[in-house]
Amino acid sequence: MNLLYVLRLFVYFVCFAASLFALSALDFQRALKKNANPAAAQLLYLFLAMALAYLLGQFLMGLMLTFWSITPSGEVTGALPLYCFSVL
Numbered sequence: 001m002n003l004l005y006v007l008r009l010f011v012y013f014v015c016f017a018a019s020l021f022a023l024s025a026l027d028f029q030r031a032l033k034k035n036a037n038p039a040a041a042q043l044l045y046l047f048l049a050m051a052l053a054y055l056l057g058q059f060l061m062g063l064m065l066t067f068w069s070i071t072p073s074g075e076v077t078g079a080l081p082l083y084c085f086s087v088l
Contacts (some may be wrong), residue, residue, distance in 0.1 A: 011060055016053035023049055 023045060032041055 007058070008061060009065075010063075010067070012053060012057045014048060015057040015060070019049045019052035019056065 028041060028045060
């Protein structure tokens with residue numbers, strides 16, 4: 001499997017977990033109707049987390065592709081290779 005696909009999948013899963021964590025700080029009960037269906041509220045919460053994760057993942061992948069110049073074959077050829085952050 002291509003390294004770029006694995007990296008993209010990892011970034012999306014991390015962004016999804018981060019968006020679930022971030023959305024847990026909001027009080028959705030105040031934003032919803034009084035007699036709202038709990039299943040619909042949970043589905044809305046899940047869709048909001050997925051949308052936020054997609055947007056954040058696209059932003060991070062765009063930054064990575066820009067600064068690291070990841071080729072379609074998965075090779076990193078940019079000015080900031082991955083090992084430059086390992087020794088700080």
